[in-house]
Amino acid sequence: MEQSEDPRNRGRRKRWITILAILIFIVLALGLGLGLGLTLTKKSSSPKATDPFCQSNSDLCIGGYLDEAYYSKKGAFNGSGIAVAGESWNKDQRRIFTLFFQHWSGDLRYMQYTTDRKWIGGDKAQTIASDAKNATPISTVAYALNGTMVFHLFYVSRDNLLRQRTWTNDTNIWDEGLLNKLNLSTYDNPSVGLQACWKGNFYGDSDYTKFPTPSGQENQQHFSERKGMDLWYALDGSTFQQYSWYEGQDQWKAMDKWLGKNTHAGVACYSWGEGTTTYAMMVNQANETEIWWKDTNTTMPSTDEHPINSWRNSSNGAIDNVYPTTSMGYTTYFYAQMADKSMKGFNVTYQAENTTIADSFTITDPAGPVYGLAGTHLTMTAYAEMEGNTTLWDSLYVFYQTKGDDIAAFTRPIKGGEWTEGSLQIPQ
Ligand SMILES: *[C@@H]1O[C@H](CO)[C@@H](O)[C@H](O)[C@H]1NC(C)=O
Ligand SMILES: *[C@@H]1O[C@H](CO)[C@@H](O)[C@H](O)[C@H]1NC(C)=O
Ligand SMILES: *[C@@H]1O[C@H](CO)[C@@H](O)[C@H](O)[C@H]1NC(C)=O
Ligand SMILES: *[C@@H]1O[C@H](CO)[C@@H](O)[C@H](O)[C@H]1NC(C)=O
Ligand SMILES: *[C@@H]1O[C@H](CO)[C@@H](O)[C@H](O)[C@H]1NC(C)=O
Numbered sequence: 570m571e572q573s574e575d576p577r578n579r580g581r582r583k584r585w586i587t588i589l590a591i592l593i594f595i596v597l598a599l600g601l602g603l604g605l606g607l608t609l610t611k612k613s614s615s616p617k618a619t620d621p622f623c624q625s626n627s628d629l630c631i632g633g634y635l636d637e638a639y640y641s642k643k644g645a646f647n648g649s650g651i652a653v654a655g656e657s658w659n660k661d662q663r664r665i666f667t668l669f670f671q672h673w674s675g676d677l678r679y680m681q682y683t684t685d686r687k688w689i690g691g692d693k694a695q696t697i698a699s700d701a702k703n704a705t706p707i708s709t710v711a712y713a714l715n716g717t718m719v720f721h722l723f724y725v726s727r728d729n730l731l732r733q734r735t736w737t738n739d740t741n742i743w744d745e746g747l748l749n750k751l752n753l754s755t756y757d758n759p760s761v762g763l764q765a766c767w768k769g770n771f772y773g774d775s776d777y778t779k780f781p782t783p784s785g786q787e788n789q790q791h792f793s794e795r796k797g798m799d800l801w802y803a804l805d806g807s808t809f810q811q812y813s814w815y816e817g818q819d820q821w822k823a824m825d826k827w828l829g830k831n832t833h834a835g836v837a838c839y840s841w842g843e844g845t846t847t848y849a850m851m852v853n854q855a856n857e858t859e860i861w862w863k864d865t866n867t868t869m870p871s872t873d874e875h876p877i878n879s880w881r882n883s884s885n886g887a888i889d890n891v892y893p894t895t896s897m898g899y900t901t902y903f904y905a906q907m908a909d910k911s912m913k914g915f916n917v918t919y920q921a922e923n924t925t926i927a928d929s930f931t932i933t934d935p936a937g938p939v940y941g942l943a944g945t946h947l948t949m950t951a952y953a954e955m956e957g958n959t960t961l962w963d964s965l966y967v968f969y970q971t972k973g974d975d976i977a978a979f980t981r982p983i984k985g986g987e988w989t990e991g992s993l994q995i996p997q
């Protein structure tokens with residue numbers, strides 16, 4: 570006997586199916602949502618978010634490029650460029666030097682060190698640029714010219730363009746530099762070298778011929794006694810491009826390409842000493858620094874050993890076993906980061922083809938060498954406070970990062986002695 574279903578039952582079943590369908594839908598939707606939610610949460614808290622280049626070249630990278638967790642949350646940017654401009658020519662101001670750095674927020678700011686040995690500035694009001702690339706190298710050149718104080722600051726922007734900001738005490742603002750007009754693209758890489766240098770030592774520098782006259786003819790007019798700057802920046806993994814500018818010129822001009830270098834490392838220069846020879850230092854592909862020289866004294870005969878107006882490698886001036894992305898600099902001593910990440914100062918005797926390195930020291934505290942972060946930027950200066958002919962006090966200053974959100978300052982009397990370590994107080 571066939572039992573016909575009770576219509577009430579059918580109705581109930583239908584309701585149950587509908588409820589079940591709704592429940593399944595809700596569970597599915599929730600599951601999906603939760604799943605999405607979970608994946609999203611997982612992604613943002615993932616410990617590794619490295620730059621593709623850094624995945625296979627971690628030696629050449631620093632800070633947030635290696636791991637997002639390494640971005641600083643206070644103080645200085647992890648991998649901050651660091652540059653100092655001395656103001657020894659500036660007798661009125663009681664300032665010893667200005668230090669430029671990248672704030673943890675990414676902005677480029679400056680702080681000043683006074684003759685009372687106190688730091689001032691570093692606040693938001695001392696912001697110079699907000700478009701800097703993460704861990705950009707920073708380079709500065711400062712001088713007084715014709716009664717005007719001038720600061721130039723060079724860095725790399727987020728879109729890998731070379732940038733210059735210029736300040737004079739006439740305007741008292743950080744303005745666009747002349748170089749910006751050229752839109753020069755740098756090597757698109759997490760660590761690139763960059764250095765601007767006061768072109769102090771040039772007399773008959775043949776580079777002046779690269780600056781055309783208004784008629785477009787080659788310039789025959791020596792820029793002797795003029796002032797200017799040299800600049801080196803990374804073009805690719807092994808080439809530094811040099812540019813030059815002379816005071817009064819309304820353009821920068823391309824000079825030599827320096828091939829076969831490790832452009833992840835820094836560049837250093839020395840061009841303000843006595844004589845007519847200029848020096849540039851770079852790291853080669855064998856983790857070795859090279860010291861190159863160029864003599865611009867055109868009244869000297871040009872010989873094979875000592876050519877005039879030509880860059881040469883000094884064969885006894887090399888330093889091996891440096892860290893592959895070492896930053897370098899020279900004031901009183903030549904400094905570099907070694908393969909073991911310690912910081913060394915070298916006493917270089919600058920003598921063109923006879924350039925040699927007499928001796929060296931390591932920056933230490935009582936526990937031993939004070940290691941820098943691998944590939945930290947590094948800068949230095951020296952100062953002597955004089956009263957007549959008497960030195961009241963003098964000091965070497967070396968700055969680098971040991972933690973990532975810090976800028977550590979190391980000081981020592983010029984003639985020798987213990988190093989004292991301090992850390993700059995960087996405002997939020
Ligand atoms: C900065 O980055 C380095 C890696 O380059 C890392 O070892 C260090 O812990 C980081 N510092 C901070 C404060 O996160
Ligand atoms: C220096 O200043 C003087 C007077 O203002 C001016 O005549 C001269 O052209 C200036 N020189 C340079 C190189 O700017
Ligand atoms: C700029 O600085 C120089 C050198 O200190 C000084 O002689 C000059 O008066 C200053 N100019 C202005 C406009 O403050
Ligand atoms: C540089 O870039 C700016 C903005 O994109 C553009 O206006 C200018 O023409 C460019 N200059 C050169 C020399 O390419
Ligand atoms: C340079 O140093 C890096 C890291 O210390 C090392 O991996 C590399 O093999 C060195 N290169 C040469 C040519 O010695």
Ligand SMILES: *[C@@H]1O[C@H](CO)[C@@H](O)[C@H](O)[C@H]1NC(C)=O
Nearest residue numbers: 772844845866867868869870
């Ligand atoms: C250039 O060389 C000549 C010849 O050796 C020398 O007399 C002169 O002092 C040098 N010039 C400078 C500025 O050093």
Ligand SMILES: *[C@@H]1O[C@H](CO)[C@@H](O)[C@H](O)[C@H]1NC(C)=O
Nearest residue numbers: 829857859882883884885887
């Ligand atoms: C420069 O000189 C150093 C030391 O002699 C040498 O190791 C290096 O290979 C030289 N570089 C070039 C490009 O000649």
Ligand SMILES: *[C@@H]1O[C@H](CO)[C@@H](O)[C@H](O)[C@H]1NC(C)=O
Nearest residue numbers: 901902916917918927928983
């Ligand atoms: C470097 O070495 C030379 C030669 O030994 C010496 O005369 C000079 O004082 C040293 N310089 C420093 C800064 O130690």
Ligand SMILES: *[C@@H]1O[C@H](CO)[C@@H](O)[C@H](O)[C@H]1NC(C)=O
Nearest residue numbers: 874875919920921922923924
């Ligand atoms: C380098 O040394 C040689 C040999 O001692 C010497 O003849 C030459 O003048 C020196 N050059 C410089 C620039 O000191």
Ligand SMILES: *[C@@H]1O[C@H](CO)[C@@H](O)[C@H](O)[C@H]1NC(C)=O
Nearest residue numbers: 954955956957958959960961
């Ligand atoms: C400073 O030294 C110079 C040169 O040695 C000397 O002529 C001068 O008298 C000295 N001045 C003082 C105040 O001692």
